[in-house]
Amino acid sequence: MKKRIGIIGNERSTYDKKDQHTYYFSYTPRDFVQGFIRAEGLPIILPVGVVEDTVDYIQLIDVLVLAGGQDIDPKYFHQQRHPRLGEVFEARDEFELALIKEAVKQGKSIVGVCRGMQVINVAFGGTLYQDVSLTPYTLKHVQSPISLEQPTHDVTIKQRSLLSQFLPSTYKVNSYHHQFVDKVANHFEVTATASDGAIEAIESKFFGNTIVGVQWHPEQSCHTNPLDQEFFNYIVQHL
Template structure:
């Protein structure tokens, strides 16, 4: 059994908060459910002072970086694009420090959506701040289609951690930022039919990240469930 540390998503807009004007750190129930279904324990790690990170890491075996706000473009040397969404510098800073500490402690990391993007930036890569900066004609922000429904295809490198996925696999999609320049030491292991990066890995450092949201589909798409299984069971 592994103890999975999921980095909490901060809800900082207190004037619109459903939590009685309180700031909270939360995660999707589906992240908790999939790991518990696989026989593992989950701890939600709140966004906190960076000096507390090493103490948190003593509690967990692995780290999960989830979705959320746009990554600040200042982290990869760009000014904000007109279509940049909400950013959270406090979360960026805490999660980047957590990535650094987890890598130093040799703890595996799984990134989902924003998690993939932040990992790419940590390793020195950059992002397209909005899909309008690319030539893609694929709808990567699939709303109002429900999140549990796959909507576009990807191709996967067969010698990668995701090599078990079928050819021309379908995934869901809820993002408007994508990888531009790939970070140092990372390998792009899945692409959309538009050529955009959909998954990355660093085998040596036990890092795996996907752009889609398998936590929304694991109950109906067993291949998406297997992503969590290979991560939690230590096969990446």
């Protein structure tokens, strides 16, 4: 049986001028789905749901993947909202935090990308910078208008980390985020950093499962960059 990869979904709406009706969608970026299909995994999209169903959702899957999206409500790391905080989606925050908790209970691996890494850090007691203006970092971490298919800055990968098993010690990544990990959660190790000191990856095996988060977007370039596809291959083959 193929490894079942549960990718947390997001929600959006669109207004149809023709019938004057608003339609709501649950979705995940297609690039995540395609990356795991190429890795011969079985991607399953988990829509934002109710906390009471997290036990059943986690039982359905082998690996939980947390994708990018909105900012995380700072109440979850005991801060007031800063004026530069972006859009939040509290139902998603609550659901993802419950999924993470349940995945640990059931011993399932957890992977976070961009926001996903940040919510992992928050779930285990870490904090975030709510905006780049509150950090000492100097690189351009929102690379627009440059396409996310194109890497724009280097990260240094820690030796003997999970990431070092398929990435070189210095690796160029794409970047599209205005929030950053600040205080790292207990029992997590920083395993990649940017040249300006920004935390680019965290890992832990303390809780009995494998947990890894990256700040960049391998899903946006895995169809053109074989090393970014290795991110998906590793998840399917080893987690």
